[in-house]
Amino acid sequence: MDTENSDVGGTGRVPRSFVAIWGITGRIRYAGLGGRNDLARVVYEFGDACGGPCGPASLFPQWVPKVMTLLRPFAPYAHWLLRLALASVFLFHGIEKFLDLAGTAQMMDSMAMAVMAAVLETGGGALVLIGGAGNDLLTRLGGLLIAPVMLGAIVTVHWGQWRFAATETHPMGGMEFQVTLLMVALYFVFVGNTSPPEEASRQ
Numbered sequence: 001m002d003t004e005n006s007d008v009g010g011t012g013r014v015p016r017s018f019v020a021i022w023g024i025t026g027r028i029r030y031a032g033l034g035g036r037n038d039l040a041r042v043v044y045e046f047g048d049a050c051g052g053p054c055g056p057a058s059l060f061p062q063w064v065p066k067v068m069t070l071l072r073p074f075a076p077y078a079h080w081l082l083r084l085a086l087a088s089v090f091l092f093h094g095i096e097k098f099l100d101l102a103g104t105a106q107m108m109d110s111m112a113m114a115v116m117a118a119v120l121e122t123g124g125g126a127l128v129l130i131g132g133a134g135n136d137l138l139t140r141l142g143g144l145l146i147a148p149v150m151l152g153a154i155v156t157v158h159w160g161q162w163r164f165a166a167t168e169t170h171p172m173g174g175m176e177f178q179v180t181l182l183m184v185a186l187y188f189v190f191v192g193n194t195s196p197p198e199e200a201s202r203q
Helices: 016-024 063-077 080-100 103-110 111-131 134-158 176-191 196-201
Strands: 026-030 043-046
Touching: 016 063, 016 111, 080 103, 080 111, 080 134, 103 134, 111 134, 111 176, 134 176
Parallel strands: none
Antiparallel strands: 026 043
């Protein structure tokens, strides 16, 4: 690879580690960031053994930046994907527990625990959804209600196995799914309705 003719953000050379990874004869041209939210475009110009062009002008098809630009207006609404995923799980299981409190209490060996789990799951899922309408506090509170439920399930039922599938030692499966739900719930606790860049700018 011709590192002498390469440009990294206008600074000159390509790092040796990068050259070693790609190991391709050719030149690399970096287009710098034009603004805070602009895409960082990396254009690869491949060359043959003589250094001339012999392949596609760009590693990424020309339509990729265009698609990313088209998707950008939908970014402010992407939080609904996480909200719907999390809320659907806990509303389903919470309401299910309410409809069969006796069975849930038998499984948990405590009616009080069954009622508390049903309230936390249903309430947490509902608040995460309602908070999406613009209430930051409700979003954080919803995640906060869900988190201890998942933490308790991980410690008391699923601990010791990661894979979610049931086994002889873990008939209810491992903690893979529960950890994922816990992380999403904690995301809403820490971030609420604020995007991470905006949260960081407040510091």
